[in-house]
Amino acid sequence: MAFLELKNVSKSYGVGAEKAQILQDINLSVAEGEFICIIGFSGMGKTTLINLIEGLIFPDSGEVLLDGKKITGPGPDRSIVFQNYSLLPWLNVKGNVGMAVREVFPKWNRQKVDAHTKDYVGKVNLTPALEKKPAELSGGMRQRVSVARALSLAPKLMLLDEPLSALDALTRSNLQDEITRIWLEDKKTVVMITNSVDEGLILADRIIPLTLGPGATLGPEFKVNIPRPRDKQTLDQNEEYKRLRTEITKYMIAMNQEMKQKSNADKYKLPNLKPKSLKPLKVA
Amino acid sequence: MKNILKTIGLSFAAIIAFLLLWTVGSRALYNKAVETTIEKIRTTQSEEAAIETKKRIASGDPSSQPNSLPSPLFVWETAQLLAKDAAEVMRDKRAFKKKMAETNEKLKAQGKKPIIYTGRPSFLDQIITSLENILWGVVLAMCVSIPIGILTGLSKNFKIATNWFVQVFKPISPVVWFLLVQMIVNTIMTDPEGNNAFVITFISVGLCAMWATLVNTAVGVSSVDENYLNVAKVLRLGVGKKIVRVVLPAAVPLIFTGLRITVSVSWMVLIAVEWLSQSPGLGGFVREEFQNGSSSSNAKIMVAMFVIGIIGFLLDKLMATIQGMVSFENRQKASPIMIVRNLFVKKQAA
Numbered sequence: 001m002a003f004l005e006l007k008n009v010s011k012s013y014g015v016g017a018e019k020a021q022i023l024q025d026i027n028l029s030v031a032e033g034e035f036i037c038i039i040g041f042s043g044m045g046k047t048t049l050i051n052l053i054e055g056l057i058f059p060d061s062g063e064v065l066l067d068g069k070k071i072t073g074p075g076p077d078r079s080i081v082f083q084n085y086s087l088l089p090w091l092n093v094k095g096n097v098g099m100a101v102r103e104v105f106p107k108w109n110r111q112k113v114d115a116h117t118k119d120y121v122g123k124v125n126l127t128p129a130l131e132k133k134p135a136e137l138s139g140g141m142r143q144r145v146s147v148a149r150a151l152s153l154a155p156k157l158m159l160l161d162e163p164l165s166a167l168d169a170l171t172r173s174n175l176q177d178e179i180t181r182i183w184l185e186d187k188k189t190v191v192m193i194t195n196s197v198d199e200g201l202i203l204a205d206r207i208i209p210l211t212l213g214p215g216a217t218l219g220p221e222f223k224v225n226i227p228r229p230r231d232k233q234t235l236d237q238n239e240e241y242k243r244l245r246t247e248i249t250k251y252m253i254a255m256n257q258e259m260k261q262k263s264n265a266d267k268y269k270l271p272n273l274k275p276k277s278l279k280p281l282k283v284a
Numbered sequence: 285m286k287n288i289l290k291t292i293g294l295s296f297a298a299i300i301a302f303l304l305l306w307t308v309g310s311r312a313l314y315n316k317a318v319e320t321t322i323e324k325i326r327t328t329q330s331e332e333a334a335i336e337t338k339k340r341i342a343s344g345d346p347s348s349q350p351n352s353l354p355s356p357l358f359v360w361e362t363a364q365l366l367a368k369d370a371a372e373v374m375r376d377k378r379a380f381k382k383k384m385a386e387t388n389e390k391l392k393a394q395g396k397k398p399i400i401y402t403g404r405p406s407f408l409d410q411i412i413t414s415l416e417n418i419l420w421g422v423v424l425a426m427c428v429s430i431p432i433g434i435l436t437g438l439s440k441n442f443k444i445a446t447n448w449f450v451q452v453f454k455p456i457s458p459v460v461w462f463l464l465v466q467m468i469v470n471t472i473m474t475d476p477e478g479n480n481a482f483v484i485t486f487i488s489v490g491l492c493a494m495w496a497t498l499v500n501t502a503v504g505v506s507s508v509d510e511n512y513l514n515v516a517k518v519l520r521l522g523v524g525k526k527i528v529r530v531v532l533p534a535a536v537p538l539i540f541t542g543l544r545i546t547v548s549v550s551w552m553v554l555i556a557v558e559w560l561s562q563s564p565g566l567g568g569f570v571r572e573e574f575q576n577g578s579s580s581s582n583a584k585i586m587v588a589m590f591v592i593g594i595i596g597f598l599l600d601k602l603m604a605t606i607q608g609m610v611s612f613e614n615r616q617k618a619s620p621i622m623i624v625r626n627l628f629v630k631k632q633a634a
Contacts, residue, residue: 056518074520076520099519
């Protein structure tokens with residue numbers, strides 16, 4: 001049986017004429033230890049999908065099952081890394097991670113919480129910044145704190161909501177390596193949202209595109225059969241990488257064009273008018 | 285460094301210009317007052333009496349000087365006199381304490397009240413009294429407005445229920461608050477030796493100045509960043525923990541912005557309330573000098589004015605520093621304390 005299962009999940013916002021169908025008939029099944037990337041255009045409901053799995057919102061119809069049990073709210077078995085870090089600015093790195101640890105392991109004493117916190121901050125290579133506040137950190141460092149916080153909760157399932165989208169290319173690449181390293185170490189199940197095909201190919205076991213909304217659903221999956229560790233320098237020459245990259249990109253472009261045609265059809269037809277003359281009037 | 289010099293230079297120039305304007309203005313007003321006095325004597329008495337008065341005024345006899353706007357120099361001299369007087373009173377007090385130490389010890393042993401100094405308060409005592417009044421006023425304002433503000437920010441129903449109350453009471457003048465508080469306090473506190481004036485003063489000041497903190501706290505609590513609330517949700521914090529760990533810390537900068545306004549309003553209102561409540565303090569000092577009407581009264585009032593202004597300025601700077609320390613949004617913005625600390629740290633490193 002699958003570890004995480006979404007069955008015919010639909011979600012809409014608003015009511016009546018304002019009702020916007022975001023997700024429709026989402027079916028997904030993820031095995032334990034798998035790394036899944038969901039890829040899609042912005043504004044199509046990727047974050048809604050992650051929030052459904054986290055239990056921050058609930059589906060209108062269908063169900064989200066984790067280990068065969070229906071999700072009824074956020075829980076310690078899942079942890080989430082938000083796109084915008086969501087660190088509490090009045091706490092330092094240690095405080096931000098430590099607060100989460102204390103909540104999830106309420107029986108631990110202070111030393112144990114401290115040691116655990118330091119351990120996970122170390123995992124994302126931020127030990128020198130333990131006492132720094134988020135405002136004193138760069139975007140990449142903040143995101144690493146957010147990753148450390150999510151990991152420290154020892155979740156069975158990690159949800160990453162475009163964790164690297166706001167970062168520059170170099171930091172992004174570094175963090176991709178770090179995420180791979182940590183994932184290989186802990187072998188947690190990961191569902192990650194991204195907008196980059198390359199990122200998916202570097203990280204994931206499977207890439208699943210989210211089709212265009214309204215009423216977005218999951219498209220055909222692409223299995224990434226590239227052996228790990230995936231070395232970025234030689235990945236360019238990998239035949240499988242090249243094939244998948246072309247295929248997925250083609251699929252995404254086709255989808256994009258489809259949407260453009262759709263939206264063009266909705267437009268009003270303009271009357272065929274031409275201005276009489278653009279020459280300036282002669283002033284006598 | 286260049287900027288500091290520029291700031292100092294420009295401020296200095298502005299002060300000189302201000303003093304010049306003041307000197308010229310006060311001289312003109314003084315001349316006008318002298319003329320009016322002499323003219324009055326000429327019409328009501330005789331030409332000789334007028335000439336006599338003119339001579340007396342010109343001789344510099346203090347009792348014959350007309351009361352008008354005092355010159356900067358006169359205010360400065362008065363300030364020095366007040367300082368000297370304060371030192372004298374302090375010495376007096378110390379001597380009194382020394383003299384009475386033994387007697388008081390005996391009285392204490394007998395279970396009687398010790399004899400306390402009952403001499404007139406110096407200008408310094410008045411300042412301290414005023415600072416005490418404002419301290420209690422602000423503490424009261426905090427104790428009332430922060431909890432109510434948190435409730436208002438958290439509960440929509442509470443906000444609906446109390447909104448009219450806040451809107452109606454917020455614009456009420458300190459004078460009216462004073463009268464209201466006086467009605468209640470004087471009914472409750474009937475002990476003739478009780479310090480009613482002090483109680484009335486700080487309660488009026490507190491009630492008058494608390495609204496800024498109340499409104500800011502409510503706004504701060506109700507507008508916590510969605511991202512922070514998501515953290516609370518994901519960690520499954522209970523209501524109490526959510527408020528203590530997430531909502532309140534997030535609202536702290538706005539609460540302190542409100543407190544800063546509360547402190548400056550308190551200080552502004554305090555002088556008027558002290559005047560009305562017959563309480564000692566700077567307001568009381570100004571009232572006494574106003575009723576006294578001696579030749580140096582106006583100058584003393586001017587000294588009090590400057591002291592009030594400078595203390596108000598310092599209080600605001602203090603609050604701004606605290607505000608900067610608790611704000612997490614713009615940590616780069618240097619607060620005075622940080623500047624001093626940085627200087628110190630650099631010196632140590634060098």
